Amino acid sequence: MAPVCLRDCKAWQDAGMSLSTTSNEACKLFDATLHQYVTWTNDKTLGGIEGCLKKIKEADPNFVMGHVISNGLELIGIGRSPIIDPEFRKELNVMSDLAKTQPLSEWEELHVAALETFAKGNLPKAAEMWDWILLDHPLDLLAIKLAHDSYFYLGQQTQMRDSISRILPYWTATTPLSSYVKGMYSFGLLETNFYDQALKVASEALTVDPKDSWSVHTIAHVYEMKAKIQEGLTFMEQTESNWKEGDMLACHVYWHWALYFIEKGEYEAALTLYDKYIAPMCLASGSMLDIVDNSSLLHRLQMEGVDVGKRWDALVGVTRKHTDDHVLIFNDLHFLMSSLGSGDREMTERLLRSLQELSNSPGDHHEHSLIRELGLPLSQALVAFDSGNYDQVVALLFPIRYKIVDIGGSNAQRDLFNQVLIRAAMNSKTKSHQHLARSLLIERDVLRPNSPLTERLMRKASAVHTLV
Structure with a gap:
């Protein structure tokens, strides 16, 4: 990343986003925090995100946007829930109270309102509000990134792409961090199946900054989705020195690297990456993305018949404390994988029981409203798969397969659930389920030609059932 020129009060005003503080130091620290959030780094030269947030409050404890970015990063990190965390709820209340006691610009007021909406669990409305901000402030990186991440959590792929496409013309090559905005756009293109365009845009972003781990991540996805496994492995090897120090995303990029090895059936290589990088990074960070990656990778390896030993035990020590969070169904499902993998029946039962209770009274919480239709059947399917009840897995997953997004x-990431359905159908004794396995494998082969994993599953299925 090029040297950061941090903006003071006047620079923010000149950019059309006046900050309600007279402290130039607070403004610069706000910018420093934003730069690190967008680039997925904890830049030691800037004091790291945590250091910058602390200094912002010291420079001006009443700086509302300082509270906004601090609380926003907590919320978007989805590791804390104000519903069950009274200290976090207090921090959000301080932000709201400050916003009521001083004159703010409409831009600042919208940011406060969007965060309050997100904190209440209405993620779709919050994302929409950040997009509204961008209509008048297309250079607002905070709104860009918060909207992008929110759409990702919601599985709203088209919105994630279009949110960036609308503001791209305002980001010229000389605008600081414009390549990172292109990187975000590349991911939206990828998730809406514009693979070649995604590869082109991400490559352009990396030409500007080879350390852009989000663009690296897009390219890793492209090679996976196109089943170009050797190209993916070569790319990982050639670029590792550029992204491995990006502490906020490196674990996830290593996870992608490990997926290539699983595709090839090189399980020891995948486990080596897990033991050397993926597990240690998760235990050190406790970040939700790292936790999800660890759960997913171990579960995929187990489905391949690999004995992962005691690795689940270390992971469940991290996930157990999040059993009652219920911020995202996606996270809950990965917590469940860890409790099933480790044989922690108490955690499994507690997680399922609390999900059932929330489904009875979801209120306005978006994720809670999805529990009955998606959260419970997906959870029950994982439990059934773990116990070998394959007919039940098919009965639970097949009707909702197009809603899992x-x-x-x-x-x-969601391909894990496709694999669970395919493997359950393959292992079922029911003839119609075996025919379903055949159809799903053909479908997978059409969408991802030359996938070693698909070919392996086809051979395994044909050894047990006739596929013609």
């Missing part, structure tokens, strides 16, 4: 995450 609503739990959020990427196509690559």
